[in-house]
Each structure stands twice: as structure tokens, then as C-alpha cells.
Amino acid sequence: MGPLAAILDQVAAAEPVAAEGQSLLGVALLGVLQGLTEFLPVSSSGHLSLGSALLARTALRVPEAGLAFNVVLHLGTLVAVGAVFGRDLVGLLREALRGRPRDLLLVVLGSVPAGAVGVGLSDWFESFSENPDVAAACLFATSIVLLAGEWARRRNEARAKARGHTEAEQPLRVRDVLVVGCAQAVAILPGISRSGATIAAGLLCGLTPRAAARLSFLLGFVAIAGAALLEVPKALGEGGASLGRLGLGFALSTVVGLLSLKLLLVAIGRGAFRWFALYCGLLGASWFLFLR
Numbered sequence: 001m002g003p004l005a006a007i008l009d010q011v012a013a014a015e016p017v018a019a020e021g022q023s024l025l026g027v028a029l030l031g032v033l034q035g036l037t038e039f040l041p042v043s044s045s046g047h048l049s050l051g052s053a054l055l056a057r058t059a060l061r062v063p064e065a066g067l068a069f070n071v072v073l074h075l076g077t078l079v080a081v082g083a084v085f086g087r088d089l090v091g092l093l094r095e096a097l098r099g100r101p102r103d104l105l106l107v108v109l110g111s112v113p114a115g116a117v118g119v120g121l122s123d124w125f126e127s128f129s130e131n132p133d134v135a136a137a138c139l140f141a142t143s144i145v146l147l148a149g150e151w152a153r154r155r156n157e158a159r160a161k162a163r164g165h166t167e168a169e170q171p172l173r174v175r176d177v178l179v180v181g182c183a184q185a186v187a188i189l190p191g192i193s194r195s196g197a198t199i200a201a202g203l204l205c206g207l208t209p210r211a212a213a214r215l216s217f218l219l220g221f222v223a224i225a226g227a228a229l230l231e232v233p234k235a236l237g238e239g240g241a242s243l244g245r246l247g248l249g250f251a252l253s254t255v256v257g258l259l260s261l262k263l264l265l266v267a268i269g270r271g272a273f274r275w276f277a278l279y280c281g282l283l284g285a286s287w288f289l290f291l292r
Contacts, residue, residue, distance in 0.1 A: 024245065024248065027245045027248050030048060030055075031076070031248060031251070031252030031253045031256075032252050032253075033048060034047075034048060034073035034076065034077065034252075034253040035254065035255065035257035036257075036260050038080075038194075038253070038260070039077065039080070039195055039217075039257060039260045039261040039263075039264050040263070040264055040276065041146055041193045041196025041199065041200075041264070041273065041276045042193055042196070042276055042280055042283075043135070043138070043142055043193040043194075043280070044073075044074075044193075044194075045129065045135065045190040046135040046136070046138060046139050046190050046191035046193075048073070048190075049129065049131065049134075049135035049190045049191070050132050050135055050136065050283075050287055050291070052130065052132075054291065072246050072249060072250060073249050073250065073253045074224045074228065074253075075250055075253075076249070076251065076252070076253030076255075077224065077253050077254070077257035078221065078225060078228065080253075080261050081220060081221045081224070084261050084262065084265075085217050085218065085221070088214060089221065092104040092107060106174065107222065108222070109177055109178065109181070110177035110178065110180055110184075110219045111181060111219055111222040113178070114181060114184040114185040114188065114219075115223070116185070118185075118188060119230070125188050125189065128190055129190050132287060132292075133288075134189070134190060135190040135191035135287075136191065136283070136284040136287035136288055137191065138189050138191025138192045138284075139191045139283055140280070140281060140284045141192060142277075142280045143278070143280040143281040143284070144277075145192075145193070145196055145200050146196050146200060146276050146280065147277045149196070149199060149200025149203045149204065149273050150271060150273035150274050152203035152204045153203050153209060153271075153273070156207075156208070170206070170211075172211075172215065176202065176215070177215065179201050179202075179205055180198045180205070180215055180216065180219060182201075183197040183198045183201035184197065184216075184219055191284070194216075195264065196276065198212075198216035198219060199212045199213055199268065200212075200273070202216060209268045209269040210265075212268075213268055217261075
């Protein structure tokens with residue numbers, strides 16, 4: 001047992017553990033971890049996989065509901081997306097009701113790849129969701145994707161300056177939403193950041209940082225809501241966590257997720273992707289070198 005596990009054991013020793021064998025502190029840690037990492041491009045699923053593996057070595061036992069419990073935490077971040085992009089979501093619906101459904105249809109189209117992969121290969125992906133080695137390896141891939149996104153952002157800015165004007169948002173194209181949608185489908189793997197992969201894909205398509213982030217989170221809202229419809233009944237049926245503990249994780253992931261989403265929107269246009277890339281690479285390496 002490493003020093004980190006020993007410290008967590010000392011903390012857990014002073015905390016009562018519920019009858020179902022779950023620590024409130026363990027659930028709280030995962031709720032905060034989900035909220036911090038869902039929107040920052042560092043992979044919430046990767047952090048949950050590594051975090052669960054570390055906590056499993058201590059007395060801080062956490063719910064063993066697998067993907068189902070993860071989706072309950074994602075519900076909290078779904079509320080955070082609605083709080084920040086609610087006006088955009090309402091705008092899509094309003095335009096569709098006025099006979100201009102193009103943007104809404106594009107969002108639905110971009111959600112198809114992740115939906116098809118999630119439904120058709122859910123068991124296969126779930127088999128990887130609790131494998132920290134897969135998550136750590138995919139964090140290296142996320143690092144490369146983020147560097148590509150940062151390169152694309154600088155390229156787009158240079159092209160805009162060469163044309164003598166600032167970047168202007170262009171109408172979404174079918175190609176854009178399909179590329180970003182496919183990136184979202186790949187991000188079902190633990191360790192591949194959904195926000196990082198989709199925003200980077202949008203930047204590579206030539207979108208501005210704001211437009212790439214908007215498309216990323218609109219698609220993410222649909223994907224998370226769809227996953228919740230499929231997995232929340234399973235989470236409740238398995239009894240892997242009490243409703244109180246699920247509620248605690250939900251509340252913490254909502255509040256922390258809202259803060260991290262606002263941070264990302266500020267940082268995305270300021271070259272922060274290269275620092276997130278460095279972090280993901282170091283975290284993946286640390287797992288194999290020191291934490292495994």
C-alpha cells in the first residue's frame with residue numbers, strides 16, 4: 001500500500017460506513033472529481049476509473065455500480081450544461097417551431113454516432129470502464145488530441161489575421177457536426193476526454209473556439225441525457241448505492257461542474273489546451289510508473 005492509500009485509510013477509519021459498505025467521503029470525492037473533470041478536457045471517465053481503483057485499496061469503499069453510477073454523476077453535469085447553455089437549447093427549439101429546424105437537426109445528426117456506438121457496443125465499452133490501465137493509456141491519446149486542437153486554434157487565428165479580420169463564426173456544416181459527433185463516439189472510452197476530443201475536432205474543422213465549445217456541449221447534453229435514460233434505472237435497480245449517496249454525488253457534480261465549465265469557456269481561447277495536454281500525459285505516466 002502506498003502512502004496515499006495509507007492516508008486515506010486513516011481518514012476513513014474515523015468515518016462511519018453505511019450498511020451497504022459505502023463511504024460518504026468516497027462518494028463525495030467521486031462527485032467532486034466528476035464535476036471538475038467532466039468539462040475540463042482531462043477525461044472525467046479516466047479520472048473516475050483511476051480514482052475508483054485508488055480508493056478501492058483503502059477503507060473508502062465506493063459504489064460498485066460501474067457505468068451506471070458514473071451516469072448518475074453525469075446527470076449532475078447535465079444540469080450544469082443546461083444552466084450555461086440553456087438559452088442555446090431553447091433557441092434551437094424555438095427556431096424549429098418557427099419552421100427553421102436546421103440547427104436542431106444538425107445537433108440530432110451529430111448525436112447519432114455516439115448514440116449508435118453507446119447502444120450497440122455498451123457492454124463492450126462497459127468492460128473497459130473499470131480498467132484503470134485502459135484509462136491511463138487513453139489519457140496519452142487525449143494529450144495528443146489536445147495538442148492537435150491547440151495547433152488548429154493557432155492556425156485558425158493566423159489565417160484570420162492573414163485575411164485582415166478577426167475570426168468570424170460560420171454556419172455549421174454537416175461535415176462539422178459529423179466529425180465532432182464521431183469524436184464524441186470515440187470519447188466513450190475511459191480516458192478519452194469528451195470535451196477535449198469534440199472541441200479539438202471542431203477546431204480542426206475550422207470552427208472558432210466559442211463555436212466549437214457550443215457544439216461540443218450541445219451534443220454532450222443530448223448524449224448525457226440519452227445515456228441517463230438507459231442507465232439510471234439500472235443504477236437504481238442494482239442497489240449499488242443508496243439514494244442519499246447518489247444524491248450527494250449528483251449535487252456535488254452539479255455545483256463543481258458549473259464552475260469548471262465556466263473556467264473552460266474562459267481558458268479555451270487562451271492556449272490552455274497545451275497545459276491540459278501536459279497534465280493528461282503526466283497523469284497517464286504516473287499511473288503506470290507509481291500508482292499501478
